Amino acid sequence: MVDREYTGQAIGVFELDGLMACYVALDAAAKAANVQIQGVERNRLKSGACVKMRGDVANVKAAMEAALAAAEQIGAKVTAWTVIAAPDAGTEAGIAMTIGK
Amino acid sequence: MNRPEAYAMVEILGAAHAVQVIDQMVKCASLEVCGWETSCGGHATVVLSGAVSACAAAVDSIRENPPCEVCGACVISGPSEELIRLVEQLKIKLK
Numbered sequence: 178m179v180d181r182e183y184t185g186q187a188i189g190v191f192e193l194d195g196l197m198a199c200y201v202a203l204d205a206a207a208k209a210a211n212v213q214i215q216g217v218e219r220n221r222l223k224s225g226a227c228v229k230m231r232g233d234v235a236n237v238k239a240a241m242e243a244a245l246a247a248a249e250q251i252g253a254k255v256t257a258w259t260v261i262a263a264p265d266a267g268t269e270a271g272i273a274m275t276i277g278k
Numbered sequence: 279m280n281r282p283e284a285y286a287m288v289e290i291l292g293a294a295h296a297v298q299v300i301d302q303m304v305k306c307a308s309l310e311v312c313g314w315e316t317s318c319g320g321h322a323t324v325v326l327s328g329a330v331s332a333c334a335a336a337v338d339s340i341r342e343n344p345p346c347e348v349c350g351a352c353v354i355s356g357p358s359e360e361l362i363r364l365v366e367q368l369k370i371k372l373k
Contacts, residue, residue: 178369191365195289195349195350196289196315196321197288197289197349197350197351197352198350200281200285200323200325200354200361200364201287201352201354203360203361203364204332204354204357204360204361207358207359207360207361210359212360213360214360214363214364217364219315227286251350251352253350270289
């Protein structure tokens with residue numbers, strides 16, 4: 178699924194406790210700002226999933242606020258979230274490694 | 279491929295319940311099954327697409343008489359490009 182080129186773009190990662198909540202939040206984020214979704218990964222956390230958004234810093238920040246607001250609105254617990262303005266080349270490999278696993 | 283008008287999503291515990299929920303929703307309204315994903319915690323997320331009213335009717339039928347413990351049900355109307363792209367990947371797994 179890594180068909181688009183993401184190196185050098187800012188990244189926003191948020192993790193919710195439900196896969197459905199992740200879809201709702203990423204839809205709100207994608208509508209709020211011009212961000213691309215690099216991947217949605219399910220993880221071992223009971224039933225949670227994490228969403229990786231790429232784009233430039235301002236868009237990622239705006240999309241993150243929209244996503245957290247949407248998650249709170251449907252009552253999903255936010256496990257963790259972070260925005261990295263300029264991920265290093267090393268972190269790029271770490272980010273892309275777990276997608277589609 | 280025409281753009282789906284809305285997505286109906288239901289998250290339930292257990293993959294067997296997912297089939298039950300899909301059956302109930304498809305009988306209730308004319309929806310296209312996009313697929314379902316069992317995340318590691320045993321929860322299954324069912325994704326169906328169709329008209330907004332059909333999705334709302336299906337989700338209401340799930341809420342009124344749930345076949346099992348429903349963790350969440352929602353309707354996403356006017357999905358964004360990114361969400362459509364993700365659900366397309368789900369469909370590929372379905373075939």
